[in-house]
Amino acid sequence: MKKEMVFIGAGVVGTALAVALCKKGWPVEAVNSRRDLSAQRFARLTGAKCQLTPEDAVKTGEIIFLTVPDRTIAEIGDRLAKSKLDLAGKFFFHCSGSLPSTVIAPLKERGAFIASLHPLQSFADLETACTNLPGSIFSFEGDGEAEEIGRKIVEDLGGEFISIETNNKVLYHLGACLISNYTVTLAYAALSLYQKIGFSAQQAKNALLPLLEGTVNNLKFLPPAAALTGPIARGDWQVVAGHLAALAGEETELKSLYQVLGKNTIGVALEKGSINREQAERLREILI
DSSP states (O other): OOOOEEEEOOSHHHHHHHHHHHHTTOOEEEEEOSSHHHHHHHHHHHOOEEOSSHHHHHTTOSEEEEOSOHHHHHHHHHHHHTSSOOOTTOEEEEOOSSSOGGGGHHHHHTTOEEEEEEEESOOSSHHHHHHHSTTOEEEEEEOHHHHHHHHHHHHHTTOEEEEOOGGGHHHHHHHHHHHTHHHHHHHHHHHHHHHHTTOOHHHHHHHHHHHHHHHHHHHHHSOTGGGOOSHHHHTOHHHHHHHHHHGGGSOHHHHHHHHHHHHHHHHHHHHHTSSOHHHHHHHHHHHO
């Protein structure tokens, strides 16, 4: 029989996770959120009862998800640990990618089991979150007693369970930010350039997103270095020089971004074997 669940926090991640688990038969009993509208939406989608305080919510379940912003996870953990609730044997999961389970260590001192279970996925809004969550990779870190439950949750969501060491969480999350968050930053910069030369916002997307999709497909089937294309991969230093000249009148930040990425791309091209040391040095001179 599946244990009763409670969610503290009714944002995009928590709500999407609860909705997906409800569909798999997990009883979501209660939700507490600082925002009434978020809690009401959560309750409407899951059938959970809205509780006024975290303590009231925790009373009703055995598995508690702390799906609040990273900056408040420890605060909520401390608050619950200082309460008069019987926490022995309860399972507390937070969903932060960068923070270890130990940020809620005071709960463990009260007899609870603690862990982090992070969905390695991008959640821009609730609709896309509900679509993207099933089948995702989930990273687990924490008490061994909580691992069986974590594995069952991930299995029910059709995901892949991976276990990581506590001291590797920050680097794990950094890698996720580089490939997900900063891809959006690069897309924003590229789309902005296209709009400056007369493309509408939609035309810019129509032109550039297939290129991005093609790059992602290359990465799916090839080693990262082998997936690299473009002027640096070919050693075309004249093209790179032309790009920098075109950026002369642009914001300093954009030119600096291009230079930093270009310098890092030289190493990738060398690994690919598509340029030699002489070409690499010429490119470095241009990108200074």
